[in-house]
Amino acid sequence: xxxxxxxxxxxxxxxxxxxxxxxxxxxxxxxxxxxxxxxxxxxxxxxxxxxxxxxxxxxxxxxxxxxxxxxxxxxxxxxxxxxxxxxxxxxxxxxxxxxxxxxxxxxxxxxxxxxxxxxxxxxxxxxxxxxxxxxxxxxxxxxxxxxxxxxxxxxxxxxxxxxxxxxxxxxxxxxxxxxxxxxxxxxxxxxxxxxxxxxxxxxxxxxxxxxxxxxxxxxxxxxxxxxxxxxxxxxxxxxxxxxxxxxxxxxxxxxxxxxxxxxxxxxxxxxxxxxxxxxxxxxxxxxxxxxxxxxxxxxxxxxxxxxxxxxxxxxxxxxxxxxxxxxxxxxxxxxxxxxxxxxxxxxxxxxxxxxxxxxxxxxxxxxxxxxxxxxxxxxxxxxxxxxxxxxxxxxxxxxxxxxxxxxxxxxxxxxxxxxxxxxxxxxxxxxxxxxxxxxxxxxxxxxxxxxxxxxxxxxxxxxxxxxxxxxxxxxxxxxxxxxxxxxxxxxxxxxxxxxxxxxxx
Amino acid sequence: xxxxxxxxxxxxxxxxxxxxxxxxxxxxxxxxxxxxxxxxxxxxxxxxxxxxxxxxxxxxxxxxxxxxxxxxxxxxxxxxxxxxxxxxxxxxxxxxxxxxxxxxxxxxxxxxxxxxxxxxxxxxxxxxxxxxxxxxxxxxxxxxxxxxxxxxxxxxxxxxxxxxxxxxxxxxxxxxxxxxxxxxxxxxxxxxxxxxxxxxxxxxxxxxxxxxxxxxxxxxxxxxxxxxxxxxxxxxxxxxxxxxxxxxxxxxxxxxxxxxxxxxxxxxxxxxxxxxxxxxxxxxxxxxxxxxxxxxxxxxxxxxxxxxxxxxxxxxxxxxxxxxx
Numbered sequence: 001x002x003x004x005x006x007x008x009x010x011x012x013x014x015x016x017x018x019x020x021x022x023x024x025x026x027x028x029x030x031x032x033x034x035x036x037x038x039x040x041x042x043x044x045x046x047x048x049x050x051x052x053x054x055x056x057x058x059x060x061x062x063x064x065x066x067x068x069x070x071x072x073x074x075x076x077x078x079x080x081x082x083x084x085x086x087x088x089x090x091x092x093x094x095x096x097x098x099x100x101x102x103x104x105x106x107x108x109x110x111x112x113x114x115x116x117x118x119x120x121x122x123x124x125x126x127x128x129x130x131x132x133x134x135x136x137x138x139x140x141x142x143x144x145x146x147x148x149x150x151x152x153x154x155x156x157x158x159x160x161x162x163x164x165x166x167x168x169x170x171x172x173x174x175x176x177x178x179x180x181x182x183x184x185x186x187x188x189x190x191x192x193x194x195x196x197x198x199x200x201x202x203x204x205x206x207x208x209x210x211x212x213x214x215x216x217x218x219x220x221x222x223x224x225x226x227x228x229x230x231x232x233x234x235x236x237x238x239x240x241x242x243x244x245x246x247x248x249x250x251x252x253x254x255x256x257x258x259x260x261x262x263x264x265x266x267x268x269x270x271x272x273x274x275x276x277x278x279x280x281x282x283x284x285x286x287x288x289x290x291x292x293x294x295x296x297x298x299x300x301x302x303x304x305x306x307x308x309x310x311x312x313x314x315x316x317x318x319x320x321x322x323x324x325x326x327x328x329x330x331x332x333x334x335x336x337x338x339x340x341x342x343x344x345x346x347x348x349x350x351x352x353x354x355x356x357x358x359x360x361x362x363x364x365x366x367x368x369x370x371x372x373x374x375x376x377x378x379x380x381x382x383x384x385x386x387x388x389x390x391x392x393x394x395x396x397x398x399x400x401x402x403x404x405x406x407x408x409x410x411x412x413x414x415x416x417x418x419x420x421x422x423x424x425x426x427x428x429x430x431x432x433x434x435x436x437x438x439x440x441x442x443x444x445x446x447x448x449x450x451x452x453x454x455x456x457x458x459x460x461x462x463x464x465x466x467x468x469x470x471x472x473x474x475x476x477x478x479x480x481x482x483x484x485x486x487x488x489x490x491x492x493x494x495x496x497x498x499x500x501x502x503x504x505x
Numbered sequence: 506x507x508x509x510x511x512x513x514x515x516x517x518x519x520x521x522x523x524x525x526x527x528x529x530x531x532x533x534x535x536x537x538x539x540x541x542x543x544x545x546x547x548x549x550x551x552x553x554x555x556x557x558x559x560x561x562x563x564x565x566x567x568x569x570x571x572x573x574x575x576x577x578x579x580x581x582x583x584x585x586x587x588x589x590x591x592x593x594x595x596x597x598x599x600x601x602x603x604x605x606x607x608x609x610x611x612x613x614x615x616x617x618x619x620x621x622x623x624x625x626x627x628x629x630x631x632x633x634x635x636x637x638x639x640x641x642x643x644x645x646x647x648x649x650x651x652x653x654x655x656x657x658x659x660x661x662x663x664x665x666x667x668x669x670x671x672x673x674x675x676x677x678x679x680x681x682x683x684x685x686x687x688x689x690x691x692x693x694x695x696x697x698x699x700x701x702x703x704x705x706x707x708x709x710x711x712x713x714x715x716x717x718x719x720x721x722x723x724x725x726x727x728x729x730x731x732x733x734x735x736x737x738x739x740x741x742x743x744x745x746x747x748x749x750x751x752x753x754x755x756x757x758x759x760x761x762x763x764x765x766x767x768x769x770x771x772x773x774x775x776x777x778x779x780x781x782x783x784x785x786x787x788x789x790x791x792x793x794x795x796x797x798x799x800x801x802x803x804x805x806x807x808x809x810x811x812x813x814x815x816x817x818x819x820x821x822x823x824x825x826x827x828x829x830x
């Protein structure tokens with residue numbers, strides 16, 4: 001059993017200009033083992049995996065596969081050695097078929113001619129092995145994100161990988177699909193595949209990992225069997241603080257007057273939504289991927305507006321036909337996909353923070369005067385603790401947490417009453433998460449309201465004063481603070497109207 | 506005659522676009538011919554004449570399809586066509602014995618231009634619009650400056666390519682059909698084709714899947730240049746001697762891009778194919794022929810063509826949106 005590990009990396013170091021990304025890291029994975037790597041963003045997880053995958057070359061250290069020393073110079077060599085990496089960002093071709101995607105780069109061909117039938121057959125076999133009911137001839141663009149993730153996994157398994165790296169595989173999945181994925185991982189483990197699992201979702205890691213390795217600032221903190229590593233110890237090792245300080249304390253004062261009220265909100269994806277947000281309240285919205293929780297966010301910010309029903313803000317009826325109207329009315333939007341919907345990556349931190357303010361200013365407003373002045377916005381960014389060497393630098397160079405804070409500043413500058421957060425901490429490391437929760441709480445405590453849509457249940461439970469649960473475009477129930485995951489899951493699956501409580505208040 | 510278009514059996518979503526476009530084009534042509542009473546246009550000869558209008562643009566557009574699919578673009582084709590036509594006539598000087606050397610020299614020159622374009626785009630990381638605009642300008646400039654010493658004419662035997670026929674089917678048409686089938690086959694059935702779609706669809710994903718993306722981009726540029734060379738040779742055969750402006754006057758750079766995009770190949774790369782491009786070329790050919798029959802003013806013709814290009818692409822945009830939603 002304790003023979004030669006399937007993979008062992010010893011003394012791996014990698015220096016980038018200005019950063020020591022990895023410093024003498026040792027890591028090993030046995031066959032049939034799930035070995036989780038935890039660490040904040042920037043701790044070196046991705047760099048370590050990129051070295052394993054052949055994208056980077058280490059400055060020092062050795063990699064051994066089943067006792068054999070290897071050295072990769074191109075991702076192809078790593079793949080041929082049986083290492084498969086499922087990347088955080090999907091790397092599929094939307095306009096091509098599932099089979100063509102699975103075989104991308106390793107098509108079955110004889111003298112340059114493709115064997116299409118053979119690929120279709122093998123793809124079907126592979127898909128059924130992972131229990132995915134997907135037609136190999138279907139176009140990838142016609143599949144849901146969850147199914148696309150399965151295609152991505154099938155692609156990784158094609159090479160008969162002995163070592164499978166999963167980098168945040170559930171980041172884009174909801175609870176139900178995540179569970180299916182974890183079942184799949186379990187199956188692969190039984191087949192003797194070594195699985196390296198990177199995730200920010202602690203419950204998942206605890207459920208699935210045999211061993212856990214913590215990285216911090218490019219160094220290994222420790223490796224322990226899962227049973228010897230309770231969650232709070234993991235968190236402490238990662239960030240040096242306790243879990244109970246992780247979510248902000250509940251406010252003492254009761255929520256104030258009604259800020260935002262939606263009555264009978266209806267559109268193609270939503271049916272008869274009625275709920276309200278009070279001053280000082282953080283409302284969570286939970287649900288499976290297709291529950292309509294995303295559609296709710298889009299409707300609230302006027303992107304895909306309600307076609308029926310009424311929305312009132314501070315008692316006044318407001319029109320939400322376009323994002324501009326929503327912004328002017330005082331509803332701000334913090335999208336889940338920051339890179340494509342939230343940020344102009346090539347522009348400065350300052351420009352990004354000023355985006356909404358500028359877009360609502362008159363055409364002839366003098367730039368850099370009043371609220372648009374550099375020192376005014378810089379002060380706001382500073383107050384939010386956005387960490388950048390210079391607010392004139394491109395925002396794309398900042399970490400996810402700092403980017404999110406800059407977007408928050410954007411809406412604070414606009415003096416919004418309601419902020420709609422979608423997946424506020426997706427891909428953001430633990431320390432920055434805490435800071436963002438803190439900020440959200442402070443925003444609400446200042447007499448304004450937040451609607452937060454998230455697939456991360458512990459997050460919703462930790463931060464929200466009330467959680468609305470959606471199922472098939474309706475609110476299937478609401479649970480108060482302190483509810484547990486099962487209650488929410490029950491409602492999300494549409495199983496019962498059990499803990500109705502203050503539903504649709 | 507539409508069989509040429511359907512035969513390469515493109516990826517599933519590509520076929521309807523091509524068939525639709527080809528049907529519309531032929532319908533338009535037939536209606537105009539009947540309305541204007543020019544029924545001779547609908548005879549075998551008339552159709553062959555119509556299809557011959559496709560050859561030059563068709564050849565360039567086939568190559569353009571490769572580069573656009575891989576996520577790049579080639580603006581140097583017009584200048585390259587002129588260069589090849591001039592070079593071919595200068596080397597041949599009417600001597601049939603020089604035909605083969607001239608053709609080889611021209612294609613060799615195209616391969617070099619394609620290599621330079623591709624290397625600058627793939628390895629230099631320079632935007633393809635800029636690279637190919639630049640190489641095009643350089644070629645055009647050198648050509649204009651040295652045309653005085655590059656006089657000549659192609660051999661009479663060489664003109665068979667443009668004017669000869671077998672069983673009523675012009676050789677030029679057979680050339681286009683053969684090269685179309687070959688291009689369709691390469692894109693649809695070969696490893697190289699699959700790589701082109703992969704690199705165009707998702708360059709990072711392709712690289713991580715172990716594809717040497719630079720080589721694929723470079724090869725696609727060489728294909729584009731070689732097809733432009735074929736078009737240049739054809740034009741030289743048709744006109745007997747090349748001038749430095751035939752490529753530019755034919756607007757082969759922009760029109761080849763237009764027909765490719767009309768045919769459903771997306772500029773971002775990774776989606777589309779030969780069948781659509783050919784249908785786009787057919788559309789342009791029938792518009793030209795139809796407008797001639799109707800006696801429409803040349804400038805109005807330009808306006809209508811422009812409007813149709815925009816309309817066609819708009820239709821694609823709407824269709825794709827509906828598909829995604």
